[in-house]
Amino acid sequence: MDAKEKRKQYYINNRDRIIERNKQYYYDNREERLKYNHEYWSINGHKYVEKRMKDPDYVSKYTEYNKIYRERNKQYWSVNGHKYKGRSKHIYQDNCFHATSLKDFIVTFD
Numbered sequence: 001m002d003a004k005e006k007r008k009q010y011y012i013n014n015r016d017r018i019i020e021r022n023k024q025y026y027y028d029n030r031e032e033r034l035k036y037n038h039e040y041w042s043i044n045g046h047k048y049v050e051k052r053m054k055d056p057d058y059v060s061k062y063t064e065y066n067k068i069y070r071e072r073n074k075q076y077w078s079v080n081g082h083k084y085k086g087r088s089k090h091i092y093q094d095n096c097f098h099a100t101s102l103k104d105f106i107v108t109f110d
Contacts, residue, residue: 052058
């Protein structure tokens with residue numbers, strides 16, 4: 001049995017103990033990790049923002065996500081020229097009627 005197979009067998013035999021120790025380490029060092037992440041991103045965050053702005057693949061995926069998100073979470077704020085002042089409720093396309101003009105607009109509540 002080579003070293004790779006031995007490591008694999010060790011993990012299979014001790015899986016529960018290893019996972020429990022990893023979780024304990026994760027929760028014990030939470031504050032240190034949060035502090036490190038905050039410092040790292042405050043110093044280096046601008047690099048990633050610039051990189052993302054220039055990356056065409058990221059920009060195309062971001063615009064596609066925003067388009068889908070906006071379509072899915074349309075909010076109708078005016079009915080017959082009056083602005084709706086209550087709490088906004090997400091209206092999904094499955095739960096609403098489509099009208100040709102605002103005069104024919106129908107509001108449904110679940």
